[in-house]
Amino acid sequence: MSSSPLLHAIPRNALLWLLIAQALVIAPHLFHIPPWIAGLWLFCALWRVQVYRSRWSLPRAIVKLAMMVSAAFAVYVSRGSLVGLDAGVALLITAFTLKLVELRSRRDALVLVFLGFFAVVTGYLYDDSLLAALYSLLPVAALLTAWAGLQQAAGSRQSPRISLGLSLRLLGQAIPLALLLFVFFPRLEPLWSLPQPAEKGRTGLSGQMSPGDIAELSQSTELAFRATFDGEIPAKNQLYWRALTLPLFDGRSWRMASFGTDLLPGQWRKQGASQAYSVIMQPSRQPWLFSLDISESTQADVRMLGDFRLQRNRPVARTYLYQAEAWPQAVAEPLLSAAGRRHNLQLPRPGNPRTREWARQLREQYADDRQLVAAMLAHFNQQPYHYTLKPPLLGENSIDEFMFDTRRGFCEHYSSAMTFALRVAGIPARVVTGYQGGEINTAGNYVQVRQMDAHAWVEYWLPGSGWQRADPTFQVAPERIELGLQDALGDEVAALDNSLFSPVRYRHVAWLNKLRMGWENLNHGWQSKVLGYQRERQHAWLRQLFGEVNWQRIGIGMVAAMALLLGLLALFIIRPWQQRPAPAQRLLQDYDRLMRRRRLARSPQEGMQSHAQRIASQLDALQLQALEDFVTVYQQLQYSGDGNLQQARYALRQLWRSMSPRYLRKR
Amino acid sequence: MALQQLEKALAAVNQVVLGKETAVRMALACLLARGHLLLEDLPGMGKTTLSHALARVLGLQYQRIQFTSDLLPGDILGTTVFERDSSSFVFHPGPVFTELLLADEINRATPKSQSALLEAMEERQVTIEGTSHRLPEPFFVIATQNPVSQGGTFSLPESQLDRFLMRLSLGYPDSRAEHALLGGSGGRNQAISPEALLDKQQLLAAQQQVATVRASDALIAYVLRLAEASRNHPQLGYGLSPRGSLALLAAARAWAFLAGRDYVIPEDIQALAPAVISHRLGHAQGASHGRSADAIVHDLLDTVPAL
Known part of the structure; x- marks a missing residue:
């Protein structure tokens, strides 16, 4: 049986655990690596087992080289590149797989184990949710077990369970150390930046809005962000989460302004009561944040722009936590500059003549701006407009067609039409996009906002009073604002969102809903307490503990705590007070x-x-x-x-x- | 070699003392461990027979002293007599100068005479008028005594009981042995018949071998556990002294040797503990004497983990 004694340098037990660990490591990566890698792994695993059974032999150098080159080529074909995160991870997993048929000695197996740990870590770049983190305990335990198994004598037939017990004990002992490092280890700025995984079809607000954009977004139940309030959660119809203002209109789409003035904070006056809240944002790959009107943040990397939105100095690439304070009654930009006025009255020259005519008539009828706005809102309320996710397609003069022919539309139609009309009537106005409402999680007392809560509304400017919010959608479908999208559209949403596991689908099953809320609350805790524990939070917390914070102190503290911990651990393991059973x-x-x-x-x-x-x-x-x-x-x-x-x-x-x-x- | 001889010797003694194999074996073990033996029993149970038989088969020169209440120390140890021929005092050794001394009914003598013997037992030498006289090697004492309750006895104090490695009682023979006895076999009449099966050299060699029997750490731990338990036993006023522990270990070595082993196992300790330690334990003040020390020793053996 031992044609080559080297083959048996890796104990059976370790090999078994290596295979299990590999399967566990690779499984979550299957969501983003080319699927053929799974096949490759199965093949390599089979080969390895046959080698162990002395049925097959290990590949020769030339075969190995061929396998390596063709695998790299396959990655290149699948991903179009060999650099970048996606291709890099695919290459890593491929190498991790191919190493299996190249194992000769214990040393090789150790390399495989370390590669496995690295592959587990790369998984966090794609998914750092609680579930993913919990799952990663499995491959880590399996890798540790394989490692423990490698320490046995070659040819040992010790039960694999013994290695497992050992590795679980090791993991258990590592927990306090991990906690310590988590709390104290300095959060360094990244030394290099990694290109983020390209996520095609990732939903979220974009910098422009055309008819149908937000309706499309509304079909996703994906989480956008969660907000926790210091005090009571405001009424749902006050929860207008501003993301962007879109002042530029080309006749079809609304776009962001890119003017210099917008980069300066807007002029505003605090007034009334304020409300503090914190938001944990899911990665959006965009720099803009979501805030209630009008918010300021003390966060160093966040600032307010000219249209009162909050913006971070770099895109939100991973879950991000920020704190802000909102002044709902503040007066925003009481004086509008000439340039600002020009932007917000800008209209494309031709097009939509009927709407222009209608607006002009209203202007003649109402000299007062407020009355004119009220009349417009009343128009939407009284005329037979219909709120729907599936509006008919619109042609050249999209606003005209919507206003007078189809009269069926989603929030972007209403806000776009009203802003257009306001501008015709000479009132500076713009479209605001963001999210509206959200689900109040009763288990954790926070608001949970999903992509389907995306919304667009109107902001118009009155001299002296500044920017005012108007929501024509509210006039058409008040239940959208009061209750939420599902209640406003009911069956339409259910029909659109026909995924079996969609959380929304079962929202009327009380216990399931409760369970879902609990789970989401847990996730919320994970994101705010664990992932959100970044530099600033760490500093704040450590300051609470030790007063002044500097890295020397933290370093000394950490080393001391680690020494103490390791000492305790050693005491616990060695138990010098206890005689070892002979x-x-x-x-x-x-x-x-x-x-x-x-x-x-x-x-x-x-x-x-x-x-x-x-x-x-x-x-x-x-x-x-x-x-x-x-x-x-x-x-x-x-x-x-x-x-x-x-x-x-x-x-x-x-x-x-x-x-x-x-x-x-x-x- | 020596072991075979010893087995033969045991068989020979068992021909005389019927149905008492264990007690006979213990008595032999006691001698092999260089210990003195105390036989305690009612008159007529075969104490003297046993001592005689042992002395004979082991090929030892032996003396017998019958202890009485008027026995004086000089009667045991010997006296210095003025000899006219050499015009000097000459020491006339007493019966104690022998290899095996049978001290019959030791508790009938006065404490003064008892202690004269007991000193000799411990020191293995006799000091008379400033001159020390070594006792021969080997030197054994097999003492017999009647139970303390019997009339005309001076019970041995604890400190002196301690000098005996073992205290054995023979007890009534079982009916089969007694039947054989009455039928004419065994008994004192035959005590003359056993021949010496060992010589002195062999006995000394055996004793040396016994001393090298190994008592491992694990076994010593057991002895310590027993000693500890005896010291904490509620019915005991005082527990086993270190000398007692040593004695137990020494006796167990001999017992293991007789079993053909060169190491002691807990069973050896258990077999000998009643004989070796029961006379070294003291009842607690005020505790009822209802339970014999023997029962308490069994108690200890039943509660202390052996391994």
């Missing part, structure tokens, strides 16, 4: 266990020999022989000082075997 003691314990199971228990005050004599009558010749053999070796070991532990273990194993239920049955 090997002979262990033998005795095993012997006693066997005898208890066979109902021949030795009483503690009984010596081995007296016990053997006592139970002799209940044993057959074979068992008696085994028993006598064991007693003799045991006594030699324990009392004559020239015993052999191996021999005693062997004798005990023989005794177990002779008294095994299988043998007893046969008898």
